Amino acid sequence: MYKIPAQNYPIIQEWIAQGSRVLDLGCGDGSLLKTLAVTRQVDGIGVEISHEMILKCIGKGLCVYQADIDKDLSEWADGSFDYVVLNATLQVITRPYRVIEEMLRVGKFAIISISNFGYARNRLRVLAQGRVSSRVRLSGGWHDSPVLRFVSLREFMSSVREIGVEIMDARYFFPFNVVSNTRWPLYNLLAKEGIFRLRRA
């Protein structure tokens, strides 16, 4: 459907401890899980809804669980995992708060990456075209795009704090492959994406 940005992989690897239990929500073809299995020797399982992606994961020898992450996380017991990852998937989720809360119920830590709707180019496109750009929607029109959530970095960060979640660590992706772990002035305008390490406050 769309590409999982591999640029986050080094950061996720850095955050995930050797040999931990990892649940990757919306794991796609399993490339992140495979990377983590090789470099961090994690005991990982992916959750995917698409049959084609399930096939790819199983073919790679990965563990995968076919389910809708909006509905089916309740089956996992509390604290089953060390890390629960939601990489470039938040925007397609119907009930994000519920999913974030479930992530921090089944896992000790959550890792979530989002693309920044507040990024300057997105703002300009809205101004110029008077609508959400098809690039933000990834595919489809307003009625059938997989992307349901348009959120800026600032909005996301303040809202997760409101539901009792602590942001332990963050990385911001600026143009020209600049990655920063500090919130520069105007980050909400200039960063394209962000990735966060979260836990219960």
Next chain:
Amino acid sequence: MNDTPALVETQVLSLERPFRFESGDIIPRIDVAYETYGRLNERRDNAVLIEHALSGDAHAAFYHPGDRKPGWWDCMIGPGKAFDTDRYFVICSNVVGGCRGTSGPASIDPATGRPYGLTFPPLSVRDMVEVQRVLLGHLGIDRLKCIAGGSMGGMQALQFFCDYPLQFDSFICLASAMKHSAQQIAFNEVGRRAIMADPRWNGGDYYAAVPPEGGLSVARMIGHITYLSEKMMQEKFGRLKKDKESKAIFRPSFEVEHYLDHQGISFVRRFDANSYLYITNAIDNFDLKSSLSSRERFRGESRQRGAHLKGMRGKRGLVISFSSDWLYPPSQSKEMVQLFAALGVQVSYAEISTEHGHDAFLTDYHRPSEITQGFLSSLS
């Protein structure tokens, strides 16, 4: 693939030595009917064991000479298919207690010279597994690439894998459960009662006379209702009538009635009523989780409590369910996945979306085949 159908014949292993059931009862000798497909390699490590469901038998694939229909899972077993017989040595045997070549209530009791009937020992899924261990020993196989089965076959696969995890690289379980729900037991009980209410059943002693065909066919009809989804039944039959002119009352007239009637009649030709009682009772009493933790384990790789569970770590598992299967619903498969994940098995779960109900595990082979192929290839 070639055009001439691959032929196979059922073989029977006759062991003139006692077999002890989980109940403690012993029969003095035992027959095991089985078929094999493909070739065992020199390292003897390419074997795959297939487990059949309630009404199945050892004839899982290929054709018996002269037959027009292949084995019950021919869509999954064969050259280039999910269980690729060019790569794997595939084995399937009839369960103990059955009536298709392996010893069961219709077999002759050497002590009396007459069929066992209800003197055949009470049966468990573990007994089915132990008999297959005897067969594997005879074939000289102590390590298998995979054990796979659907429905009751899935139960056997799970029990075998859990009792002897070191013998298997992996398991595949389709449309099955770790234990029956009250509803599943209830449907089986109605089937059993239909048989026992048939006067020809005669306390299980009917082998010299006419068997309880009426009761057995009703049991099969009930079974078939549970194997199809409501939607599929509606689409297939609706309210269509076969013979609109007929004035006869209470004769099958709706298409669905004819369908069930046909299923019932064709079943009594090949199945023994007492086997139906024994086997449904065995699967009703199957409870994987409690059998793993019970102190009374007298079989399995280790007698030490809990030690056998460690053998599962790092093994691979694949659980497949079918969305419209209301007899063995996806929720039961998901429970299984949770248990095996907690035990450290590298387990995957796929839910096939289909309208074909429980029967889908036999008919909707396309997606399960793709997944199985990917899974088996990733093992080595």
